[in-house]
Amino acid sequence: MQDLGSRSVGSLLTFWFNTAATLTTPTLTIYKTGTTSSKTGTVSVDWNSKTGLNEVSIDLSADETFYAANLDFVAVLTAGTVSGVAVANTIVANWNTFQAASADTANINTILGVLRAMWRRFGA
DSSP, X not given: OEEEEEEETTOEEEEEEEOSXXXXXXXXXXXXXXXXXXXXXXXXXXXXXXXXXXXXXXXXXXXXXXXXXXXXXXXXXXXXXXTTEEOTTEEEEEEEEEOOOOOOHHXXXXXXXXXXXXXXXXXX
């Protein structure tokens, strides 16, 4: 299992994982940790014609209620086989989400100007 660290809400999450041979009929399920809420993900098997190299891309902007900030997630193969062996319930990755701060310089400068004026007027 891969720990993918913190990811920004609204970003595109892409990762790869290996299997010993071609992964057939995979189902990837994304769970919010601590709940049974889930979404289905897409696995590109034998990515770039490399046997056993699988790519997953998840658009975290597709459902910003599900992929909200400050939550933990886990990606699980809930179906599929490798060389005839079932790989259901295999955890392939986990991550958490955060809300990226917007750099609204104009508003920051306005707020700082108001604070400076208040400081001058009321002092310390």
